[in-house]
Amino acid sequence: MTAKVDISFTLNGHLKKVSVPADMSALTMLRDMLGMTGTKLACGEGECGACTIMVDGVSLNSCLMYAAECDGRTVLTIEGLRTAAGLDPMQKAFVEKGAIQCGYCMPGMIMQAKYLADTKGKMTHxxxxxxxxxxxxxxxxxxKVFDAVAAVVGVTE
Amino acid sequence: MEPIAKKSLIGQRVPKPDAPDKATGRTTYINDMVLPKMLYGKILHAGRPHALIKNIDVSAAKALPGVYAVLTAADVPEMFFGVGRDNRPLKGGKVRCVRDEVAAVAAESEELCDEALRLIKVDYEDLPAVFDPAEGAKEGAPLIHDNKPGNRSLAYQFKHGDVAAAEASSDVVIDSVFNVHYVTHCCMGTSCVIADFDCDGKLTIYSQTQYPYNFKMDLAPALGIHPGDIRVIQPPVGGAFGSKLDVYPFEPVCALLAQAARRPVKLTFSREEEFINAPTRQPVRIHMRTGAKKDGTLTFRKVDCLLNNGAYTSWGPTVPFVMMRTFSSHFRVPNVDIDCRAIYTNNPYAGSFRGYGNVQATYATSIHADMMAEKLGMELLTFSLKNAQKSGEVTPQGARLNECVFAECLQKAADVTDFTAKHARYAAERNKPGRIKRGIGMASSIHNAGGAKIHKSDGCGTMIKLDDYARATVITGASEIGQGIDAVICQVVAEELGIPMSDITIVNNDSAIAPWDVGVHASRTTFIAGNAAQRAARKAREQMLNAASKRANMPADALDLREGWVVHDSDGTPVLKIDKLLREMHFSREPELVMVSEYYEPPSEPENKEHVGDMSAAYSHAVHVAEVEVDTETGEIRIVKFTSVQDVGRVINEMGLEAQLEGGIVMGIGYALSEELKIVNGQVRNPSFRDYKVLTAPEVPPMELHFIESHSSTGPMGAKGIAELPTIVPAPAIANAVYNAIGIRFFDPPMTPEKVARAIWERDSKLAAAE
Amino acid sequence: MVSQATTESQTPQEYAAPSTIEEALRSIADGDATILAGGTDLMLQTKPGGRLPYRRKLVNIRRIAGLRGVGEKDGRISIGALVTITDIANNELLKTAAPVLPQTADCFASGQIRNMGTVGGNICNASPAGDMIVPLLVLDAEVELSAWAKGAVATRLVPLSKFFTGPGRTVKQPNELLTRIVFARPDKKYSVGYIKSGPRPALEISTVSAALSAIRDNDKLSSVRIALGAVGPTVLRAVKAEAYLEGKTVNAQVVAETARLAAEDASPIDDVRATAWYRRHLIQVYVKRLLENDSQG
Structure with a gap:
């Protein structure tokens, strides 16, 4: 029997308690156990970033993270960026600058952009x-993605 | 009330209406969908290129708890489908390529499916295989399909004028063999389908298809059911790019599993499966011979194309339809002789892919233009302008080039990049010391920009209804796969009806609701669906203005619809709110609702048997200029600047237009430099983003886009289709720039660092040996 | 060392997340444990059909504070096994004392993977293309291996150059944990460079990566070390080239001969990423550039 691990963590501001198989990825937990399908599966190998989330303020590929490792931590997904006040400025910029076409990679792209904005702020191109x-x-x-991030944080040449 | 001035939405920068949901994770893509009682499906692929199936034992898989259906060819009727009607959902007897679907399971989870597949035992007897079409065509080559002698698949010929005489009268003739390679779409959402049968045997299929109506026609024979008994629902998709313009085996397989399990079944490819089993771009060996007079006038093109068909026939081997158009119409070519044939092999097979055939053909024609200009001692721009067609010319295949601005595009591209001076300077600097060499290259092409009549109809149906609150619903056959037709339709309809774009809902995801459309392909949707939407909107507008005319006691043509109001057309004086008008129309003695329909068929004609016909309602050109730096030691190519000049007819949504061009160009650069699906002995060697290299953010060069507005007389508001040329032209522009930098031609993309370094090393070794 | 029976299966049967080194070592003392650090390699390798089956117990060492941190003591720099690649890229001490490490870290996979991946994990994964291994080899680093033995923590130091035995294989025993990496702070005259093949700046399994370190005294080189990645079964030292270069003054002929010998030291293969020819070609290009202090790609 695969070991199960009882974990509790904060997901987009809400406390979650779940029991996960020890080898399950955070992505599978989010999508298949918790119904948070905003975070995308596109390669499952850490090569495309579509599954990017933030854990304790740090961006990472949720397909490579063990769900058990979420224990005690603060997890932010694309769904958590939108608040009662509306879209996050980064989400708004992606919409207004035309950065979204099929949009499948965009939850991950926006999370990574948000991480860059939070940690670096203004940056060079x-x-x-x-x-x-x-x-x-x-x-x-x-x-158009560059345009969107630049609109939020400011980019120098 | 203040007067309301006339304002136009056309040419504005309009965000896609679905963007907020996509940016917040609200959008449920097909890959995210879960239906009640849904099972999961998985396919056992052969993994070997050519083998007899001696025995399949599925007993252990069937016995696994949680497994609801296990199917092999023996369990389903022998039905054929696909463009060449040579494919079956599940293969019996023998397998012909690594993809071949040998068995399939439906179970409660994907993990259980995997476990069940591991329990299926297949005994194979490997057969001699053939991977090279030239080998496959030889007598005695292993036969792939018993009923396809000589492994011959599709063949196409087009002749015009007298090539032999033209060659005899030519001052210069060049002859080259190009080998353009396998690439694949890499949609971020992998292939996915959900099938669900009702108790009457009717199928609802949730599909990523780009052509929902003909999809029914093509799927039905694979299942042995009536096309009318299939309902296609199109949830949001993670990209398509042409990869979803045919039925592929996983789709009927999923339906067969759903039928057997009497439950909805969802089948999704892993990324590795996607690389191995999804269609590719058609690889082609192009042998091209081109002649010209001393003064630069092109005299002829003679082209021989050999296509690796792979094991089955999807759209890939039909790309000569478009390749021949390019060979005969990219520049004025008075004499052409084109012969194309596809030969079956044990390789995976190609489908359609953005730029369909033209990516391949333009690589040859644009490099030959550069070579010819050099050989004639002419500037490329002068040579190109000399042979560029003008408005009103008709190509050998019967394309009427109305509103043709090819020459303007060429001149603009040269002017904004300082092309001619830089081209001469970099060539002169080529042999100076220094490991980094700079070069600049230009390429161009022509593409259909008003649909392409390759089916019986190239039309699009559209219905519009307005409710009592002046909210419009546009029910259109046009599919939205990320390209942005939703924004364009909103603009066009809002423009005609004088209501805000936010008051328009688009319904286009259910074949039981929306009227027929041939599909999102061939740079056609803005042109065709845009025209359909505009015409439908004009009908609604006319109905509303007539009703307003009675109430305002003014002639209808003296009224206009602006910002939710009926106004005097002359000075904008408001007369009546549109929602009030609609309620008055509805709740009157002679009640009327505004609900209109339109089926727009473009004024194009299908090709005749000789491949002549004006098959698109408009054509357009693009000219690209790439400036590159080549590291002559590592072979790495860096694009310093990329410039595009394109005839777009008229800008409708400026932001969406830019986005299509930028995305297309970056895809085209990947084709030129880094993307290659490496297929060796029928096996895909690099089925991951690790080893199949699409361009990533740091590799994107600065891009400069220029739009030339030729105002198509047939396009909606003058617009032309635009989305394929950006992918078609980059590779030869880069190849010509690399030649300008280092003096080496690359006839076999992609120009990877290793290929470039090797070519330089070989040349320098030869030079050293000669000294 | 006693031989230990281990269990191999598709999934772990037990899970532990110790918070101290001692607890972790006790937990893996029977050798029947798979270690989880960053997880970026482990998650992929343990997928069904992957190359690495799980052992009985999955031991998540990420909670162990004692495995973090970069420090310096008595002229020796120590990097905890759990230090992430991002931490290395941003670490002020390393930027001053061994800038080649932050430079290499910057070329490592992607931002997201750098945030998760650990230096200890990158070493223990023992990939022939392991990015961090290349500069650590020219810094002559040692790894500290710890185990629970006779009721106490026992440690041993192994030179990194002796650590790898093949692709994915090392001298680390199943009951041992790589706890930190140590190396002497390089002399001020020390010059170190690193180049990784492109054209992507990162997110690339290198076709070739190379690092060179030496004490440069008026162009005369001593204590020469050259490491090459992705050109043999393990990241390797170019020993013939090092021996030749020792004590020489850099000139065109010396550069050419060093480059030639380095290519000889390597044993590259043809694979889907590159041919052996191109790998040898790049080794020569990179060694030349490193000697000419021209590492700007």
């Missing part, structure tokens, strides 16, 4: 490009 290197998008060519 090269830093911005590097900061998004782990997020694959097949629709946009990334240009």
């Amino acid at each position: 090269e830093e911005l490009q590097r900061g998004l290197e782990g997020n694959v998008c097949r629709c946009t060519g990334y240009k």
Whole structure:
């Protein structure tokens, strides 16, 4: 029998208590156990960033994170960015700057952009490009994504 | 009330209406869907290129608790489907490529499916296999399909004029063989389908398809049911790019599982499965011979294309339809002789992919233009302008180039990039010391921009209804796969009806509701669905203005609809609110609702048997200029600047237009530099984003976009279709730039660091040996 | 060392998340445990059909504060096994004392993976292309292995150059934990460089990576160390090239010969990422650039 681990953590501001198989990924827990399908499965191998979430303020690939490792931590997913006040400024910028086409990679892209904004703030264009290197998008060519992040944090050449 | 001035939404920057839901994770993509009582399906793929199936033992899989259905070819009728009607949902007798679907299971979870698949024992006897179409065509080659002698699949020929005479009269002739490679779509949402049968045997299929109506027609023969008994629902998808324009085996397999299990079944590919089993772009060996006079006039093109069909026939081997168009119409070519044939092999097979055929053909025509100009000692711009068609010209295949601004595009591209001066300077600097070499390259192409009449109809149906609150619902056949037709339709309808875009709802995801459309492909949707929406909206507008005319006691043509009001057209004086008008129309003695429909069929014609016909209602051109730096030691190519000039007819949604071009260009750069599905002995060697390299954010060069507005007389508001040219033109522009930098031609993309480094090393070794 | 019976299965049968090194070592003392640090390699390798089955117990060591931190004592720099790649990239001490480590960390996978992945995990994964291993080899680093023996924590130091025995294989025993990495703070005259193949700045399993360190005294080189990644069964030291270069003054001929010898030291293979030819070619290009202090890609 696969070991089960009882964990409790904060998900988008709410306390969650679940029992997860020891080998389950945080992504599977979020999508299949908790119904939080905003976080996407696109490769399951840490190569595309569609599953990016923030844990204790740090962005990571939830497909590579063990669900058990969420124990005691604060998890933020794309659903948690939108508050009663409306869309997060980063979400709003992605909408208004035309960064969203099929949109499948965008929850992960926005979470990574949010992490960059939180940790780096204003950055050079090269830093911005590097900061998004782990997020694959097949629709946009990334240009409108750069525009969106730049609109929020400010980007220097 | 203040007068309301006339304002236009056309040319504005409009966010996609579905963007907020997508940005917040609210959107439920098909990959996110769970239906009550739903089971999961998985397929056992052959994993070997050519083998007899001696025996399949599924007993252990069937016995596994939680497994509801296990199917092999023996359990289902022998039904054929696909473009070549040579494919079956489950393969019996023998397997012809690694993808081949040998068995399938439905179970309570994907993990259980995997476990069940591991329990299925298949005995194979491997057969000699063939992977190269030239080998496959030889006598005595292993036969892939018993009923396809010589492994011959589709073939196409087009001849115009007298190529032999043209060659005899040519001053310069160049001859090259291009080998364009396998790439794949890499949709971020992997292939996924949910099938559900009702008690009457009618199928509801939740599908990623880009062509919901013909999808029914193509899926039915795989299942042996009537197309009318299939309802297609299109939840939001994670990309398509042409990969979902055919039925692929996983779709009927999922339906067969649902039928057997009497439960809804969802089947999703893992990323690895996606790389191995989803369609590719068609690889082609293009042997091209081009002639010209001393003054630069092109005299002929003779082209021989050999296509690796793979084991089955989807849209891939039909790309000559478009390749021939490019060979005969990219520049004015008075004499052409084109021969294309596809040969079955034991490789995986290709489907359609953004730029369909033209990506392949333009790689050859644009590199040959550069080579020819050099050989003639002419500037590329001069040579290109000399051979660029003008408005009103008709190509050998009968394309009437109305509103043709090819020359303007070429001139603009050269002007904004300082092309001619840089091109000469970099060529002169090529042999100076220094490991980094700079180059600039130009390429161009032509593409259909007003649909493509390859089916019996190229039309789109649209219905519009307005409710008592002046909210409009547009029910359109046009599919939304991320490209942004939703925003365009909102703009066009809001423009005609004088209501805010936010008051418009689009319904386009259910074949039981929306009227017919041929599908989202061929750069057609803004043009065709835009026209359909505009025409429908005009009918609604006319009905509303006529009703207002009676109430205002003014002629209808003296009225206009602006910002929710009926106004005097002359000075904008408000007369009546539109919602009030609609209620008065509805709750009157002679009640009327505003609900209109339109079926727009473009004024194009299908090709005849000789492949002649004006098959698109508009054509457009794009010219790309790439400026590159080549590291002559590592072979790495860096794009310093990328410039695009494109005839877009007219800008409708400026932001959506830019986004399509930027995304298309980056896909085209990936095709040129890094993307390649490596298929060796029929096996996909790099089925992961780790080893299949799409462009990532740091590799994206600065892009400069210029739009030329030619105002199509047939397009909605003058617009033309735009979304494929950006993917078609980058690769030869980059190849020409690399030549400008280092003096080496690459006829076989992608230009990976290793390929470039090797070519430089080989040339330098030869030079050293000669000294 | 006594041989220990281990269990291999698709999934772990037990799970533990100790908070101290001692607790962790007791937990893995029977050798029947799979260690979870960052998880970025483990999650993939343990997928059904993957190359690594789980042992009986999954031991998550991420909660152990004693495995974190970068410090310096008596001229020796110590990096805790759980220090993430992002931590290395941002660490002020390392930026001053061994900038090659932050530089390498910056080329490692993606931002998200750098946030999760640990230096200890990268070493224990023992990939022939392991990014952090290459610069640590030229820093002549040692790894500290700890085990629970006779009721106490026992540690041993192993030079990194002796740690790897093959792809995915090391001298670490199943009951041992890699607890930290130590190396002498490089001399001021020390010059170290690192290059990784592109064209992507990161998110790339390197085709070739190379690091070179030496004491440069008026262009005369001593204490030369050259490490190469992705060109053999393990990350390796280019011993012939090192021996040749020792004591030499850099000139065109010396550069060329060092590059040639380094390519000889390697044993690259053809794979889906590159041919052996290209790998040898890049080794020469990179060694040359490192010697000419031209590591700006």
